[in-house]
Amino acid sequence: MDFFAAEGRAKKRTTRLLVLFGFAVAGTVVAGYLATVFALQFAHVSGHGRAYYGQFGGSDRYGESGSFDLWQPQVFAVVSVATVAVIGLASLYKWTEFRGGGSSVAESVGGRRVDPHTTDPRERQLLNVVEEMAIASGLPVPTVYVLDAEPAINSFAAGLTSSDAVVTVTRGALQKLSRDELQGVIAHEFSHILNGDMRMNLRVTAIIFGILVIGLAGRATLWGMRYGRFGSSRGKGGGGVLVVLAIGLALMVVGYIGYFFGKLIQASLSRQREFLADASSVQFTRNPAGITGALKKIGGYAIGSSLDTHRASEISHFFFAQTFASNFGGLWATHPPLDMRIRAIDPGFDGKFIEPPEVVDVAREPWSKVPHMPPQAPSPSPQAAVALGAAIAAAAGTLTPEGAAGAQALLAEIPAAIRTAARSPHDAPILVCGLLLDDAEEPRGKQLAAIASDLGGDALHTLQQLEPALRQLKPAHKLPVLQLALPSLKALEPTALGPFAGALDDLVQAEGKVTTFAFALQRLVLRTLSIHRAPSVSITQIYSFQAVTGEISVVLSALAHASSEDASEAARAFAQGAAQLKLVEGKISFLSETDSGLVQLDAALDKLAGASGPIKQRLLMASAHVVSADGVLLTQEAELLRAVAASLDVPVPPLASLSGT
Amino acid sequence: MIAIIILVGLLAVILVLALSAAGIYNSLVSLRNRFKNAYAQIDVQLKRRYDLIPNLVETAKGYLKHEHSTLEDVIKARNIAYAASQTAAANPADSSAVKGLVSAESGLTGALSRLMVVSEQYPDLKANQNMMQLTEELTSTENKIAFARQAYNDSVMQYNTSRETFPNVVLAGMFGFLPAELFHVEDAAEKNAPKVSFS
Numbered sequence: 039m040d041f042f043a044a045e046g047r048a049k050k051r052t053t054r055l056l057v058l059f060g061f062a063v064a065g066t067v068v069a070g071y072l073a074t075v076f077a078l079q080f081a082h083v084s085g086h087g088r089a090y091y092g093q094f095g096g097s098d099r100y101g102e103s104g105s106f107d108l109w110q111p112q113v114f115a116v117v118s119v120a121t122v123a124v125i126g127l128a129s130l131y132k133w134t135e136f137r138g139g140g141s142s143v144a145e146s147v148g149g150r151r152v153d154p155h156t157t158d159p160r161e162r163q164l165l166n167v168v169e170e171m172a173i174a175s176g177l178p179v180p181t182v183y184v185l186d187a188e189p190a191i192n193s194f195a196a197g198l199t200s201s202d203a204v205v206t207v208t209r210g211a212l213q214k215l216s217r218d219e220l221q222g223v224i225a226h227e228f229s230h231i232l233n234g235d236m237r238m239n240l241r242v243t244a245i246i247f248g249i250l251v252i253g254l255a256g257r258a259t260l261w262g263m264r265y266g267r268f269g270s271s272r273g274k275g276g277g278g279v280l281v282v283l284a285i286g287l288a289l290m291v292v293g294y295i296g297y298f299f300g301k302l303i304q305a306s307l308s309r310q311r312e313f314l315a316d317a318s319s320v321q322f323t324r325n326p327a328g329i330t331g332a333l334k335k336i337g338g339y340a341i342g343s344s345l346d347t348h349r350a351s352e353i354s355h356f357f358f359a360q361t362f363a364s365n366f367g368g369l370w371a372t373h374p375p376l377d378m379r380i381r382a383i384d385p386g387f388d389g390k391f392i393e394p395p396e397v398v399d400v401a402r403e404p405w406s407k408v409p410h411m412p413p414q415a416p417s418p419s420p421q422a423a424v425a426l427g428a429a430i431a432a433a434a435g436t437l438t439p440e441g442a443a444g445a446q447a448l449l450a451e452i453p454a455a456i457r458t459a460a461r462s463p464h465d466a467p468i469l470v471c472g473l474l475l476d477d478a479e480e481p482r483g484k485q486l487a488a489i490a491s492d493l494g495g496d497a498l499h500t501l502q503q504l505e506p507a508l509r510q511l512k513p514a515h516k517l518p519v520l521q522l523a524l525p526s527l528k529a530l531e532p533t534a535l536g537p538f539a540g541a542l543d544d545l546v547q548a549e550g551k552v553t554t555f556a557f558a559l560q561r562l563v564l565r566t567l568s569i570h571r572a573p574s575v576s577i578t579q580i581y582s583f584q585a586v587t588g589e590i591s592v593v594l595s596a597l598a599h600a601s602s603e604d605a606s607e608a609a610r611a612f613a614q615g616a617a618q619l620k621l622v623e624g625k626i627s628f629l630s631e632t633d634s635g636l637v638q639l640d641a642a643l644d645k646l647a648g649a650s651g652p653i654k655q656r657l658l659m660a661s662a663h664v665v666s667a668d669g670v671l672l673t674q675e676a677e678l679l680r681a682v683a684a685s686l687d688v689p690v691p692p693l694a695s696l697s698g699t
Numbered sequence: 700m701i702a703i704i705i706l707v708g709l710l711a712v713i714l715v716l717a718l719s720a721a722g723i724y725n726s727l728v729s730l731r732n733r734f735k736n737a738y739a740q741i742d743v744q745l746k747r748r749y750d751l752i753p754n755l756v757e758t759a760k761g762y763l764k765h766e767h768s769t770l771e772d773v774i775k776a777r778n779i780a781y782a783a784s785q786t787a788a789a790n791p792a793d794s795s796a797v798k799g800l801v802s803a804e805s806g807l808t809g810a811l812s813r814l815m816v817v818s819e820q821y822p823d824l825k826a827n828q829n830m831m832q833l834t835e836e837l838t839s840t841e842n843k844i845a846f847a848r849q850a851y852n853d854s855v856m857q858y859n860t861s862r863e864t865f866p867n868v869v870l871a872g873m874f875g876f877l878p879a880e881l882f883h884v885e886d887a888a889e890k891n892a893p894k895v896s897f898s
Binding site for chain 1 (some may be wrong): 733736737740743832835836838839842843846847849850852853896
């Protein structure tokens with residue numbers, strides 16, 4: 039690519055967009071002015087405007103003829119000064135948010151400053167690459183931050199001047215990118231620093247915020263009129279009120295329209311700056327393969343460049359790649375599509391992204407910080423039983439180093455082919471369908487036919503490749519595999535969700551009966567992808583235990599029956615759980631196996647999903663006590679418990695490491 | 700009355716001209732400083748390379764017992780290049796001293812690349828933490844030298860373009876902004892810096 043020409047093009051387009059933006063601001067002022075003039079005219083016609091008009095200090099332009107002058111310098115001066123003042127003040131407010139410089143931005147999203155004397159090889163390499171790029175771009179060496187909590191590949195530069203600039207990369211970028219690719223990404227960030235993109239973006243953001251404030255002021259006026267002085271001024275005639283009302287409405291419309299277009303221009307401006315930064319990255323590194331490699335990896339990994347941090351959306355313009363999914367054909371996207379960016383550098387790009395490596399390196403997975411522990415023989419003693427229940431409930435929603443180490447050991451036992459498939463957005467749905475396949479020949483044939491009709495013939499081919507690995511898989515590991523696949527499922531296109539949900543339904547039906555695993559799988563998948571088969575779930579929250587005693591009975595009974603074939607044993611488990619719910623202990627009752635089947639459980643969980651947080655928490659605690667009453671966690675118990683937890687929206691770490699089957 | 704208006708108009712024009720001239724002057728100065736800084740960086744990184752090499756050889760020594768001559772070659776080349784750089788620094792205007800430095804540098808680069816090829820065959824050495832760190836530092840230094848040259852050339856190009864375009868060219872002549880020279884690598888071997896890679 040001719041990067042100098044590409045840089046020139048991007049800069050020219052930026053200028054054009056900035057001019058357009060200037061027009062948008064000017065248009066806002068003119069529209070505000072016109073609105074005011076017409077409102078005054080309207081007030082005059084209705085006979086009460088003279089007094090208001092007099093406030094502007096002008097001579098009476100509304101002669102007896104009723105004609106009016108479109109050009110009224112006094113009004114224009116007042117309107118434009120007011121608009122500029124509002125925009126200016128709002129900009130000042132936004133500006134103060136960033137006055138702490140780049141490091142305050144990096145720290146606000148959870149960045150950790152990399153020690154200049156670090157001995158960690160990856161961090162050392164990062165610092166070296168940053169120094170190299172500082173030399174290549176002729177800028178001072180910025181402070182370097184790492185986002186330890188982000189496994190995605192992304193980075194950003196922040197800072198209003200090159201001296202307070204910082205460069206931040208995610209841990210994912212540090213681990214997944216090669217040296218050359220990292221260099222390309224860092225060079226891209228240096229271009230943002232060199233071209234003052236953050237300063238420009240902040241100015242634009244501030245002005246847009248100012249325009250929004252105009253709209254908000256208009257809205258506030260309207261609301262004020264609605265609740266305020268309407269009654270008192272009605273007696274004197276509505277003219278004055280109407281004038282204020284009209285001005286308020288006009289301000290609101292002008293402000294919101296200005297905001298809309300301002301945002302649109304800003305997004306497109308941001309995309310041009312990305313092209314510029316990509317071209318500069320090639321200029322600095324003289325190595326197009328580096329940055330295209332990084333972009334291809336972002337495209338190939340399921341997690342891509344999306345970040346967890348909520349704050350990230352506020353500074354999404356500064357990142358290397360898109361941090362959130364964008365709708366409306368990318369109109370609002372802060373970054374151009376990946377393939378477009380790659381083609382801008384390498385026109386011969388064949389559209390193939392770099393897929394994650396075949397063998398998943400367990401040591402480099404997100405929990406790599408945890409020291410490796412040998413897998414422990416899963417044989418919980420009866421004495422440990424009491425502790426187990428509390429441990430499960432306490433573990434909900436948290437991740438301890440022990441849990442992470444257990445998960446690591448667990449992950450190592452899952453065949454590599456399956457782990458790879460679970461991480462690919464393309465193979466994950468097929469893998470999940472594969473988990474549901476029956477071992478017996480007769481239902482299996484029907485199930486394969488269902489997969490072929492719902493997901494197409496390719497799916498069968500993929501399934502065949504996975505088959506040996508699937509047959510090796512222990513039943514207790516099916517649920518953890520599903521959990522591995524869930525993030526990839528989230529990356530599915532909305533159009534692919536329907537066939538996938540259909541396939542799951544067909545598979546379960548072909549089997550003839552619903553197993554606890556199939557039940558848990560469907561609930562987990564539907565919950566995660568928020569596909570609700572029936573929108574009948576009430577949206578009103580339930581705050582009272584009394585209102586859900588029936589449902590609680592069903593859940594605890596179902597779990598109790600899963601824990602033991604023996605009815606008296608099950609009753610004992612149920613009692614253990616019920617003892618946790620002191621408030622309603624007397625009102626819930628142990629139901630027979632037929633009254634607490636999966637159909638009843640399904641309905642009960644749907645209703646409980648609408649319960650308030652404390653109810654869900656207590657219920658999960660009680661459920662954990664039921665399944666751990668006998669000190670043994672069967673696979674089907676674990677599956678049901680997970681289905682319950684998923685329905686209640688309480689995440690639980692993998693339990694299979696505790697399983698005693 | 701008219702005279703006053705004309706006078707004010709003239710003053711305004713002069714003010715605008717003076718301001719834009721100051722702007723052009725400042726931008727030329729900052730461009731000139733940028734390429735000068737880039738040039739200084741080349742020097743800094745060459746020195747850093749001289750400092751790194753003895754450490755690298757020291758670490759490799761324990762593993763490369765049978766490659767004594769290769770290691771000695773590296774040390775010898777490093778010492779020659781270091782001496783040449785001292786002479787060149789003493790008389791920067793002397794073109795023969797600069798040429799001597801360039802050929803000494805290419806000798807060092809060749810010796811280093813031979814060492815890297817040899818150490819490829821010693822997995823223990825490759826796995827050595829210290830060695831990994833040193834090679835990373837050496838890679839980075841080689842990169843920095845290349846990037847410093849490239850940045851020098853890029854900024855010289857920018858500076859020259861800026862001083863040759865229209866309004867600037869007038870002022871550039873007046874304030875003595877001379878055209879800058881691009882950095883040429885004279886030795887063919889020097890163009891192929893060794894690829895330090897253990898992957």
